[in-house]
Amino acid sequence: MSEWIQLWVERQALDPAASTASAALQLLLGRDAPVRVGRADLWELHCQGEGDAAGRFETWLRGSNLFLNPNRDRGVVLGTVAPVPGPSVASVVTIERGAIDSRAHALTLGHALGGAWRVRRGTVWTLVWPAERLADVPALAEKAAWARRRSSGLLVNAESQDAVVLVGTWANPALPNADGADDKAKAGGDGRVA
């Protein structure tokens, strides 16, 4: 049996990267900027083994600081719903192209919980617009996400990062290229996987 487990890790207090990104997007997009910007680390763990891997992982996580600093961060094992639900919410899920899986994390989990693990890490930017901009959110999220020019976009440099932009929905796995395929070929040459 194999399954993907998603661990969402965010700061308990204000995330300075998120607030700076918010200010920069205000500068770039003006009235089209999101009213709230959040950031979280997204760990995606693939487990091949017996039993309820997600349940065992969640129990084990309570006694570990391998994935987060419990004095600073909040960690949530995601279910099937979007981590920040809402129709006018977009998630920009990014990972560096060719990022190496964390062998150290995978080995630790294998020793602690049994089974064969694969561990990937990316970043999720959560962008929230007012409800009255609902129809514009897909376009606005794309505009905020892709740093294609100095005067537009911020969160993803397509020259070195892959990303998906999810609006009002969520996916598991969400990080691009979970199958480890050649990123550039899959992205069709511009690095974008959406």
Added chain:
Amino acid sequence: MIGRARPRVAVVRLPGMNCEDETARALESSGLSAVPIAWDEEPRALAGHDAYVLPGGFSYQDRVRAGAIAAKDPRLDVLAHEAARGVPVLGICNGAQILVEAGLVPGDARSGEEGTVALALATNRLERREGYYAAWVVLEARAGSLWTEAYGPNERVPLPMAHGEGRFTACAPGTLARLADAGQVPFAYVAQEGPARGWPDNPNGAEADAAGVTNARGNVLALMPHPERADRLFHVPEDLAGPWGERRRGARGDASRIQGAGPGHGLFLSLAWHLGVSPRVAVEAQ
């Protein structure tokens, strides 16, 4: 230069940068006048200088991506305008990351349009080594660039590097090789003898062993290693291999020789020559 003011080079300081003082000293030692411009000054205070330098550090704490926030600063519009006029602009380390994120380097090769993001400085990654690394590396200074004028043809230049995101890369395969063919890679990682043979000659996995990349016109340079940290001979570690190491060991205990030019000085001297500082004046400035 008698009767003529030294060329004025703006050293642009953004929050989190930390190499502005040594950069200013390296400029001054080449006969240039370093003018610090802080982030809280009006962007228009930047205009009208003879050249610009974005020094190293961690602008805006590398939030989002290294250089990404600073690239959106209105001051970069001024730099882009000046660069389009042919004014030299140098970005060192974090400054290089800013120039790349701002689309000043390399610009859009297809349209020639400035401001298009066409490269990235991604996380160091080579042979399963990933992340921050600090060491002395050897660069080849390639002829034909205003930034390498003061070096001999293909001279080996040892410089310190210290970064976590210095891997020049692009989505389209072969981009860096094409830039190198076009003369837009004036500084490349090499071995002390021969080309780079993986890590540690190329310390970050940069494609085409690129350490410094320019725009098509050649007046804007994004350089990852730190020439300002090798401007004087006393900056060179005594155990460094090669001619610069020998020179350093030979100057041990000699107060005047050890204050002489280091391997990074040639880059600032090249800029000074380009701006009309005579070699004699540049030597006197040391």
